[in-house]
Amino acid sequence: MKKHGFDSFLYKEKGSLPKQIWIVLSLSFPAIMAQITSIAMQYIDAGMVGSLGADATAAIGLVSSSTWLIGGTTIGLATGFSVQVAQMVGARRYEDAADVLRQSFSILLLIGLGIALLGAGVSRFLPGWLGGQKEILADAGIYFFIYCCSVPFVMMRQLASSMMQASGDMRTPGILSAMVCLLDVFFNMLLIFPARRIAVFGLAITMPGAGLGVKGAALGTALSDMIIALIMLYMLCFRNRKLDLRKPGSWRWKRTTIETAARIAIPISLDQFFMCSAYIAATKIVAGIGTNAVAANSLAITAESLCYMPGYGIAVAATTIIGQTIGAGRKDLTRSFSRLIVTLGMTLMGAAAVFMYMMAPAIFSLLTNNPQVAKLGTQVLRMELIAEPFYGASFCCAGIFRGAGDTFIPSVMNLCSMWGVRIILAFFLVPRLGLMGYWLAMTIELYFRGIIFLIRLVRGKWYRKSILIQN
DSSP, X not given: OGGGTHHHHHHXXXXXXXXXXXXXXXXXXXXXXXHHHHHHHHHHHHHHHHTTOHHHHHHHHHHHHHHHHXXXXXXXXXXXXXXXXXXXXXXXXXHHHHHHHHHHHHHHHHHHHHHXXXXXXXXXXXXXXXXXXXXXXXXXXXXHHHHHHTHHHHHHHHHHXXXXXXXXXXXXXXXXXXXXXXXXHHHHHHHXXXXXEEEETTEEEEEEEEOOTHHHHHHHHHHHHHHHHHHHHHHHHHHOSSSOTTSOOOOOOOHHHHHHHHHHXXXXXXXXXXXXXXXXXHHHHHHTTOHHHHHHHHHHHHHHXXXXXXXXXXXXXXXXXXXXXXXXXXXXXXXXXXXXXXXXXXXXXXXXXXXXXXXXXXXXHHHOSOHHHHHHHHHHHHHHGGGHHHHHHHHHHHHHHHHTTOOHHHHHHHHHHIIIIIIHHXXXXXXXXXXXXXXXXXXXXXXXXXXXXXXXXHHOHHHHTOOOOOO
């Protein structure tokens, strides 16, 4: 944090607007770059699988909402502990912060193992429950099974990343998150395709390959998560100046730590559960249209993710900034940073939407060799892009609220928005408009969600509920 001048902001300076903008952008940049790399690798990943045909893309797309559900739940659990660490670091309570980190390891590892066992147990039945076409059920089931087996490593990677960010180290998790994607592509090249001859600088060489198809894509992702999780844990526990676990401390579970984590994490995890269950419901609605619609929907979501990466990066920085300003007792900075964060997020996501609108046809041509899928995906994505600034508002407000420990009401707002607006509208529009109906429902819902989050931000109740535990 010190290299960004944030320590002097917390304890010495009143600060100027240009300085605040620089701090937000400099703290956001590593997360944004990691997200850019992640999205680029998703494009390559989707292109690799897409080259196998629409069935392979649809198989992964069918269970993607379920993998998001698990991933979102694990992020929520990690946040319950990392918000406490951010506020303790802001208050310069480094030993207490390290003890919270110690407790989080054993608690989340046990939860991760439980999720893995449960997910693996239902993996063979899930694609059928989601209404998938018969020809993609086997591939979708094995993809979900392999993902579930990697969940403990996914959880440890997410915990380590969020803890480093909470301490102010955005660069290390940013770099390592990018490496996850690079490794994923490397393993995909080896596992998805069979051995083949390729030309490199005019020379024909043999590229080894296992020819596992969709199964290879799942294994590539799992291996990448496992390797980077171990590296992240090492960097966090032995190279982080504020959370170095080589210093004396306690591994004993503390009631106050667990209760505070639960107050923060349970609403976030339930939020992710209801949000992702809404995505699953939407997937089931879309699945009835046909394989091309499922493939187009999956690829359009992948393409749209490029637009929200600025909001994602700023939201990650927001949780750290707001958590530390609250911990330091700087009400003035908490309020001024919150307004600035939302303004920057909406502006950058709007600019990204304009870029994506122009580039959509070219991007879909890279993601699939099916012209019908590419055309449909371009159409639905372009319609939704007008809502991106308000999507950015909800992203950034959520990051601000998490930093303050205010997670319950925002979770209720997300629940009402997704189920009360998007899914209900999709239920009526999809039978009449096909995939366009679902994306129209999504567009309306994103506007609604952004507006209600902005209202909560302006009213200020989130700040009065800020948490700083005293254990």
